[in-house]
Amino acid sequence: xxxxxxxxxxxxxxxxxxxxxxxxxxxxxxxxxxxxxxxxxxxxxxxxxxxxxxxxxxxxxxxxxxxxxxxxxxxxxxxxxxxxxxxxxxxxxxxxxxxxxxxxxxxxxxxxxxxxxxxxxxxxxxxxxxxxxxxxxxxxxxxxxxxxxxxxxxxxxxxxxxxxxxxxxxxxxxxxxxxxxxxxxxxxxxxxxxxxxxxxxxxxxxxxxxxxxxxxxxxxxxxxxxxxxxxxxxxxxxxxxxxxxxxxxxxxxxxxx
Amino acid sequence: xxxxxxxxxxxxxxxxxxxxxxxxxxxxxxxxxxxxxxxxxxxxxxxxxxxxxxxxxxxxxxxxxxxxxxxxxxxxxxxxxxxxxxxxxxxxxxxxxxxxxxxxxxxxxxxxxxxxxxxxxxxxxxxxxxxxxxxxxxxxxxxxxxxxxxxxxxxxxxxxxxxxxxxxxxxxxxxxxxxxxxxxxxxxxxxxxxxxxxxxxxxxxxxxxxxxxxxxxxxxxxxxxxxxxxxxxxxxxxxxxxxxxxxxxxxxxxxxx
Numbered sequence: 131x132x133x134x135x136x137x138x139x140x141x142x143x144x145x146x147x148x149x150x151x152x153x154x155x156x157x158x159x160x161x162x163x164x165x166x167x168x169x170x171x172x173x174x175x176x177x178x179x180x181x182x183x184x185x186x187x188x189x190x191x192x193x194x195x196x197x198x199x200x201x202x203x204x205x206x207x208x209x210x211x212x213x214x215x216x217x218x219x220x221x222x223x224x225x226x227x228x229x230x231x232x233x234x235x236x237x238x239x240x241x242x243x244x245x246x247x248x249x250x251x252x253x254x255x256x257x258x259x260x261x262x263x264x265x266x267x268x269x270x271x272x273x274x275x276x277x278x279x280x281x282x283x284x285x286x287x288x289x290x291x292x293x294x295x296x297x298x299x300x301x302x303x304x305x306x307x308x309x310x311x312x313x314x315x316x317x318x319x320x321x322x323x324x325x326x327x328x329x330x331x332x333x334x335x336x337x338x339x340x341x342x343x344x345x346x347x348x349x350x351x352x353x354x355x356x357x358x359x360x361x362x363x364x365x366x367x368x369x370x371x372x373x374x375x376x377x378x379x380x381x382x383x384x385x386x387x
Numbered sequence: 388x389x390x391x392x393x394x395x396x397x398x399x400x401x402x403x404x405x406x407x408x409x410x411x412x413x414x415x416x417x418x419x420x421x422x423x424x425x426x427x428x429x430x431x432x433x434x435x436x437x438x439x440x441x442x443x444x445x446x447x448x449x450x451x452x453x454x455x456x457x458x459x460x461x462x463x464x465x466x467x468x469x470x471x472x473x474x475x476x477x478x479x480x481x482x483x484x485x486x487x488x489x490x491x492x493x494x495x496x497x498x499x500x501x502x503x504x505x506x507x508x509x510x511x512x513x514x515x516x517x518x519x520x521x522x523x524x525x526x527x528x529x530x531x532x533x534x535x536x537x538x539x540x541x542x543x544x545x546x547x548x549x550x551x552x553x554x555x556x557x558x559x560x561x562x563x564x565x566x567x568x569x570x571x572x573x574x575x576x577x578x579x580x581x582x583x584x585x586x587x588x589x590x591x592x593x594x595x596x597x598x599x600x601x602x603x604x605x606x607x608x609x610x611x612x613x614x615x616x617x618x619x620x621x622x623x624x625x626x627x628x629x630x631x632x633x634x635x636x637x638x639x640x641x642x643x644x
Contacts, residue, residue, distance in 0.1 A: 143400060143402070143403030143406075143439070144403065144439060144442075144443045145400070146400030146401065146403050146404050147403050147404055147407045147440065147443045147444070148443060148447075149400075150404045150407065151444075151447060151449060151463075154467065155466065157467070157470060158466070158470060159469065159470055159473065162470065162473075162474060182400075182401060183404065185401075186401045186404045186405060187404070187408075188502075188503050189503050189504060189505070189527075190405075190408060190505065190527050191502035191503070191505060191507045191525075191527050192408060194502060194643060196642070196643045202474065202643060203467055203470060203471060203474065204475075204502055204507075205471075205474075205475045205500065205502060205507045205509050205525055205640075206408075206502070206507060206525050206526075206527060207467050207470075207471035207475070207525060208471055208472075208475050208476075208507075208509060208524045208525030209412065209415070209523065209524065209525030209526055210411070210414070210460055210464050210467075210468075210525070211467075211468050211471050211472055211525070212416060212524075213414060213415060213416055213419065213460060213464075214460060214462075214464035214465055214468050215465075215468055216416065216419075217419060217459060217460070218461075218462045218464070218465050219465075243462065245445075245447075245448035245451060245461055245462060245463070246445050246446050246448070247446060248446070248447065248448060250448045250461075250462045250463060250465075252462050252465060266466065267465045267466065267469075268448075268462060268463050268464065268465030268466030268467070268468070269463075269466055270446075270447050270448050270463060383462075385453070386451060386453045386459060
C-alpha cells in the first residue's frame with residue numbers, strides 16, 4: 131500500500147494530504163492549542179501553505195480556531211473517536227497484564243503493531259519515574275530501530291523487509307532477514323541506544339492462537355536503569371507478560387491485525 | 388477561515404485534502420470495514436483517485452487494510468482520540484440533563500455547535516423508538532436548515548450570515564438576519580421538514596454566563612410525532628433543559644467556543 135516516493139513527490143495532491151496530517155500531528159494533550167507561528171515551525175512548511183491547509187481543514191470542523199490565529203483540532207474528530215477506540219483499543223485483560231508489568235519494573239510499557247512500513251503504539255502504561263520513556267500512542271515510529279521493531283520484523287513477510295530496505299539506503303534487506311530470524315529464535319529483543327541515544331528497551335512477541343505474530347510488548351526506559359542484571363530480570367518479566375497477553379488476547383484490535 | 392470556492396477549486400492540493408477527509412467519512416460504527424468498490428461509490432471519485440488516497444493514508448496508519456482490498460480507519464487515529472474527547476466531549480452534568488429530556492419525551496436529543504459555516508453535533512442521547520432521528524456526532528451539517536441551525540444563526544456575527552448567503556445562492560443574507568433576530572427573541576425554534584421531509588425538531592439556545600450563545604440544544608424526530616399539542620410540551624421541555632445546561636455549563640468544550 132506504499133507509494134514509490136518518486137510518484138508521491140510527483141503528486142501534489144498526495145503531498146498536500148500528507149502535509150495535512152503532518153500539521154494535525156502538531157496537536158496533542160500537551161499542545162491543545164497552537165499558534166500559526168508554532169505550526170509553521172512544527173511543519174517546516176511555508177506560512178502560506180500552512181494557512182491554506184488550516185483554511186481547508188477548518189470548514190469541515192477538522193481544525194478549529196479558538197481565537198485569532200490560534201488553532202486546535204476540531205469537533206469533526208468526534209466522528210472517528212468512538213470508532214477508533216472500538217477498533218484499536220487493547221482489551222481490559224491485556225491492559226491489566228501491562229499494568230502489572232509496569233508495577234513490577236517501574237518502566238513504561240507499550241504494545242506496538244506494524245502498519246505498513248511503520249510501527250504504531252496502540253496501548254501504553256506509563257512508567258512511575260520522572261525520567262521515563264515517552265512514546266505517543268497512535269504515532270508512527272520506524273520499523274528499523276528499537277526492540278519492538280526487531281520483534282515485529284520477526285513477523286514480517288520478505289516483501290515488507292525488501293520495501294524497508296528500499297525506503298532506507300542504510301538498511302540492508304539481508305541484515306533485516308537475519309536479524310528478524312534471530313529475534314524470532316530468541317523470543318525477545320534487547321536494544322540500547324538503538325533508536326535514540328540513552329534509551330533502552332526489552333520487547334517480546336504477542337502471538338495469536340495459531341502462532342502468528344500480532345504485536346510486540348515493549349518495556350523501555352533510560353539505559354542507565356537497564357543494567358545487565360536488571361535486563362535479565364526484565365527479559366523474564368516482559369516475555370512472561372507477552373505470553374499472558376497472547377493467552378488472554380488483545381481484544382477487538384486482533385480482528386484488524 | 389473559509390476559502391473562496393473558486394480558489395479552492397483551483398487548488399488541486401486543497402481538493403485532495405478535502406477528498407481524503409470525504410473518504411474517511413465513509414467509515415463509522417456501522418461501516419468499520421469498507422471494500423474499494425464501496426469507497427468508490429461513497430466518494431463518487433475515480434477508482435484510481437481512491438486507490439491513490441488509500442495508499443497515501445495507509446503509510447502513516449491513518450487507513451489500514453485488514454484484508455485484500457478492504458479498508459478501515461487505522462490506529463494513527465488513536466493519536467487524536469483522547470485529545471478530541473478531552474476537548475470536545477460535553478460534561479457529565481450536561482449529559483444528565485440531555486438524558487432526562489430524552490427520557491421525558493422519547494426523542495433523540497443533540498447539542499450542536501457552529502464551526503465556521505457548518506454546525507456539528509458534539510453530544511447525543513438517542514431516542515427510545517425504532518423510528519427516530521439519526522444524526523452523526525462530529526458530522527458537519529448545514530447552517531441553513533433545521534431548528535438547531537436557526538438557534539445557532541441567532542448567535543452569528545453578520546460576517547458569517549453574509550458568508551452563508553454567498554455560499555448558497557438560494558439563501559438571502561437579509562432573510563437570515565431577520566430569521567436570526569426572531570429566533571433570538573422567541574428563545575427557541577421549531578421546524579417541520581426544514582432540512583429533511585418528515586423530520587421535525589425543537590431547539591433552544593445554550594448560553595454562557597455572559598449571555599453569549601455557545602450551542603443549540605435540539606430534540607428531533609418524525610413530524611408525525613411532533614403534533615401541535617406535543618410540540619407545545621416539547622418547547623417547554625427543551626427550553627427548560629437548555630437553561631439547565633446553560634447553568635451547569637457544557638464542560639471543557641466551552642473553552643473552544
